[in-house]
Amino acid sequence: MTVTPLEEIKSYLDHRDFVLVIRRLLDFSLDTNDPPIIRDAIALSKAYRVAGMFDGNPYLHPDLEAGTNLLLSKLVEKSEDKPFHLGVLVHANGISKRYNRGNFSLKPMSLDIHCGQIIGVVGENGNGKTTLLRCLAGELSTDQGTVHYSLLKDPDHYTVKNHVVFIPQRIPKWFGQLKDNLHFSAAIVGITGEWNDLLVEFMLERFGLTQYAHLNWSQISSGYRTRFEIARILLKRPKVLILDEPLANLDINAQQTLLTDLKFLTKSSFNPMGVILTSQQLHEVEKIADNVLLIRDGHCVYRTGDQIQQALGFAFEVEIGNERDALLYALNGYQYQMSFNGGNYTITSQAHEVSELLRALVNSGVHIRYYRDITTSTKRLF
Amino acid sequence: MPKRPLAPRIINQIDDYLLKNRPDTWTTRIHLMAYYWLIFSLGLSLLCFVIPDNPLRDSHVAFWIVAQVVLVIVAIVVWMVYLFRFNTFKTFGTVYPGDRIKTYFFYFLSLVLMCSTVFIPPVIETYKTMIRYSTEQVVEDMNNMNVLLARILKEDIEAEIVVDTIIVVDYNTYIPPSSSSAYTYDDSLGAYVKAPIYLSREELKWTLNEEDSIVWLNNNKLLRYTTTNFQFINDYTIKEHSDTKTLRNFDIYNLVYKNKFPEEKAKLEREFNAIADKYRTGDSDDDYSYWNNSIDPTGALTSSYGLWEINHSIDNVGDRLYRWEDESLAISIRSALYISLFLSLCVFIFRHCTVKTFFLSILTGILIAIISGIIMVLLDFQEEGVLGALIVYFVFFLVFALCTVQQKVRSVFSGIALNLAVVMTPFFPIICVACYHELNHSNLFYDPDYLMGPGSEHYKSTYMLHLQIAEIFGFIILLIMIETVYKWMFRKWYAAPVE
Numbered sequence: 070m071t072v073t074p075l076e077e078i079k080s081y082l083d084h085r086d087f088v089l090v091i092r093r094l095l096d097f098s099l100d101t102n103d104p105p106i107i108r109d110a111i112a113l114s115k116a117y118r119v120a121g122m123f124d125g126n127p128y129l130h131p132d133l134e135a136g137t138n139l140l141l142s143k144l145v146e147k148s149e150d151k152p153f154h155l156g157v158l159v160h161a162n163g164i165s166k167r168y169n170r171g172n173f174s175l176k177p178m179s180l181d182i183h184c185g186q187i188i189g190v191v192g193e194n195g196n197g198k199t200t201l202l203r204c205l206a207g208e209l210s211t212d213q214g215t216v217h218y219s220l221l222k223d224p225d226h227y228t229v230k231n232h233v234v235f236i237p238q239r240i241p242k243w244f245g246q247l248k249d250n251l252h253f254s255a256a257i258v259g260i261t262g263e264w265n266d267l268l269v270e271f272m273l274e275r276f277g278l279t280q281y282a283h284l285n286w287s288q289i290s291s292g293y294r295t296r297f298e299i300a301r302i303l304l305k306r307p308k309v310l311i312l313d314e315p316l317a318n319l320d321i322n323a324q325q326t327l328l329t330d331l332k333f334l335t336k337s338s339f340n341p342m343g344v345i346l347t348s349q350q351l352h353e354v355e356k357i358a359d360n361v362l363l364i365r366d367g368h369c370v371y372r373t374g375d376q377i378q379q380a381l382g383f384a385f386e387v388e389i390g391n392e393r394d395a396l397l398y399a400l401n402g403y404q405y406q407m408s409f410n411g412g413n414y415t416i417t418s419q420a421h422e423v424s425e426l427l428r429a430l431v432n433s434g435v436h437i438r439y440y441r442d443i444t445t446s447t448k449r450l451f
Numbered sequence: 452m453p454k455r456p457l458a459p460r461i462i463n464q465i466d467d468y469l470l471k472n473r474p475d476t477w478t479t480r481i482h483l484m485a486y487y488w489l490i491f492s493l494g495l496s497l498l499c500f501v502i503p504d505n506p507l508r509d510s511h512v513a514f515w516i517v518a519q520v521v522l523v524i525v526a527i528v529v530w531m532v533y534l535f536r537f538n539t540f541k542t543f544g545t546v547y548p549g550d551r552i553k554t555y556f557f558y559f560l561s562l563v564l565m566c567s568t569v570f571i572p573p574v575i576e577t578y579k580t581m582i583r584y585s586t587e588q589v590v591e592d593m594n595n596m597n598v599l600l601a602r603i604l605k606e607d608i609e610a611e612i613v614v615d616t617i618i619v620v621d622y623n624t625y626i627p628p629s630s631s632s633a634y635t636y637d638d639s640l641g642a643y644v645k646a647p648i649y650l651s652r653e654e655l656k657w658t659l660n661e662e663d664s665i666v667w668l669n670n671n672k673l674l675r676y677t678t679t680n681f682q683f684i685n686d687y688t689i690k691e692h693s694d695t696k697t698l699r700n701f702d703i704y705n706l707v708y709k710n711k712f713p714e715e716k717a718k719l720e721r722e723f724n725a726i727a728d729k730y731r732t733g734d735s736d737d738d739y740s741y742w743n744n745s746i747d748p749t750g751a752l753t754s755s756y757g758l759w760e761i762n763h764s765i766d767n768v769g770d771r772l773y774r775w776e777d778e779s780l781a782i783s784i785r786s787a788l789y790i791s792l793f794l795s796l797c798v799f800i801f802r803h804c805t806v807k808t809f810f811l812s813i814l815t816g817i818l819i820a821i822i823s824g825i826i827m828v829l830l831d832f833q834e835e836g837v838l839g840a841l842i843v844y845f846v847f848f849l850v851f852a853l854c855t856v857q858q859k860v861r862s863v864f865s866g867i868a869l870n871l872a873v874v875m876t877p878f879f880p881i882i883c884v885a886c887y888h889e890l891n892h893s894n895l896f897y898d899p900d901y902l903m904g905p906g907s908e909h910y911k912s913t914y915m916l917h918l919q920i921a922e923i924f925g926f927i928i929l930l931i932m933i934e935t936v937y938k939w940m941f942r943k944w945y946a947a948p949v950e
Contacts, residue, residue: 257544
C-alpha cells in the first residue's frame, strides 16, 4: 500500500514523532522547488527547535500545529505526481582490480546502481569493499571491465567526478567556517544568489547544523563532520553517492538518523540519486538497503534475495535470561541446529519457520532478552 | 564580531557576494588582498612620511626594504594559507570559460600588489627629498659655492692651463704602453714631452662632456686644454639631470681670474656659508675621512670649509632624487614582476595538481638544472647551447605531457612534465629571442669596429626591444595556454583514476 507524503507526515504527527515530522516536511518542501514553501519549512523547523520539540517536549503549541497544518496544505496544493524513474545510473560490468603491491585483488564483479536505490556493501575488513567503491567512483583504475554512467554522454573523468561523489571513511579536513564551506560547495556547481542562501540554510536545518554554522572543523564532533559532509555533497546534487563506512564515527542514534535520511533523500524528487555504502553495521544497513552485497576475498559471495533462505533455511538470534537447558527443553521435538557465540544463540532450521520456534520458546516461559530474525541476513555468512 | 579585522561592511558584503556568486574569484582572495594592500600601503606611506628623515644624510631605505621584504614573505604565507583553503578545480566544481585565466591573473595581481609595497619607502623618501630640494636649485647653489670658493681662494690658488695629448684607442686590439712617468721621450722632437693620455671612445665621451677646449689632430688624436679644477662642490648625478648649466672650470676661471680687483674675503665667506648651511648636517668632517678630492690633497681646504660634508650631502640628495632613473627603475620593476610571475605560476600548478606531484616537480626541476649545468660545463656549451637546451626541454615537457595526459591512469611523470611546461611557458619566447640573437649576431660582439660604430647602439636597442616584446608576448601566451591547452590538460590529468 502506497502512503502519500501527507499521510506519512500526519502519521508522524499523530504519534508525536516531531523530529520526523520536520525532516519530512523539509524534504517535501524541497521537492516542490518553491522558495517560499522551502522558507516556510525552514522557519517552522526553527520554531520547533526553539520550542524544544526535538528535545522530547510532547506538547505541540497550537501555533506550531497551525503552522504545520498550513504548510501541509501548501504542500498538498503543490504536490505533483511526478513519475519516479528508477533507471540505471551506474552499470559496472566485470570490473576487477589487482594492486601492484600486495596480494589482494578484486575479482570480476558486475552490478547496477539504480536511481532511488541504496546498495549496502558488507564484508570483513580488507576484503575489497573500499576498492570496489573507489573503482565505481572513478578514483581507482580497473584492470578489466567497464563502468558505464548512463546519464552521461561520453564523459571525461572530471565530469564523472561531478556526477558521482565519493565520501571516504576519513573525511578530509576542511578549513574556515562550516557555513562558508556549504555556500562554496553550492556556488561551484552553479547554485548562486538567493538559491545559494536558501539551499545552504535548508541543509543546515535539515541536518541539524544550524547552531554549528559558524564553527570550524576542530570545533565540531566527528558525527557532525559526517553530517556536514553529506550536506555539502548533497548541495552539489550528485546523481550517485558513494559512502565508505559512513556509520563508523556515529553513535547509535546518529547512525539511525543518517540511514533514514539517506533512504528519504535518495527518493527525493528534488535530486533523486543512487547510493552505495559500506558498513560493518549489518542490521542497520540491511534495514534500509534495497540490495546488500557481501564481499569476501574480493568475490561478491551474496546478493540480497532468497538464496540464503533457500540454501540454509530459517534462522534467528536470541539472547535469554535462562540457562541453556531451558532453551533445549523448550525446543525439544523440533528439528533445528544451535550455535552459541558466547553472547547469543543462533538457531537455524530447515523444517520450521522462525515464528514457530519463537512461539515454542515463549510458551515454555523462556525469558527472551533479545531476538532478531536473520533468515535473509548476511550475518549468517560471516 | 566582525568576520575580518579592520574590514568595513562593504568588504564583508563583497566577500559574501563573491562566495555565493563567483566562488572561483572568491578563492583567490583578491578583494581582501586589494583592500588590505591599500590599508597597509596608506599606513606605511604615512609612517614613512612622518618619520623624520634628513635627505642630506645617508638613506636608511635599505633597512626599510629588508623589513618590508620580511613582511611581504609573511604576507605571502598568510595569503597562501587562506588561498589553499578552498579550491574549485580540485573539488570538481563547474569550470566556466575564462575562469582559469581570471584566477591565474588574480594570483599574479595579488603577488604584484604584495611585492609593490617594497617600493613604498624609497618612493616616499624621493618624494620628501623633492619637496625640499630641486635639482635646479642644487645646481645653482653648487655653481654659486664654487665661484665663491674660487674667489675666496683666488690668492691661494695659482690657476694654470694645461694641455694634454689624448690618443683614442681600442683596448681590445691595442694595449697602450705603461709608463709611470708623466713625461715621455718623443723621437721626432728629440726631447722629453708630456706623456699622452690613452682613452677609449667611451671614456672620451665623458672627457668631452667635461672640457670645453678640444682640438682634434686626426681621427684618433686630440689636444685637450684644461684649467685648474674649481669643482669644489661637484655631483655628477645632479649635474646630469639639470637644465641649469653647470659652470665649468673655464667658466669659473674666466669669472674669477679675469677680475683683477681684490676680493672681500670675509663678505664672501659669509655669502658662502649662507648657501653651504643648507647642505650642512652638523656631522663632523671626520665622518667623511674616506672622501678624496684631488683639488685639495692635503685636506686643509675641505676641512676648513666643510666641503666633504657638503659634497656628501649633495650626493645623498642626488641619490634620493634619481634612484629611479636609468635602468634601476626597470630592474626594480622587473624583479618584482618576475618574482610575482614565478610565485604565481607555482601557486597555479599547486592548485591544479596533487601535493606530491607539485613537490616532485620542484625536485625534478632542480635536478635537471644541476645535471644539465654539469653536462654543459663539461661539454663547454656556449650561450646558444644553453638556450637551445632550454628550448628542447620545454618542447619535450609539453609534448610528453600532451601525449601522456590522456592515459587511462594518472601518471606522476605526466604531471611533472605538465607542471614544468607551464612554468617555462612565459619564458619560452624570451629564450627563443635570445637564442636567435646569439645564433645570428653573437659574432658582432667580437667585432671591435662594429662595437665602436653607430650600429652597435642601434643593435643593442633593437635587441632590448625584441626582448621586451618577447616578455609581453610570453605572458600573453601563458594566459592563452592556461585558458586553452593547460586547462584541458590539468582537467584530464587530475581527474584520471590512480593505479
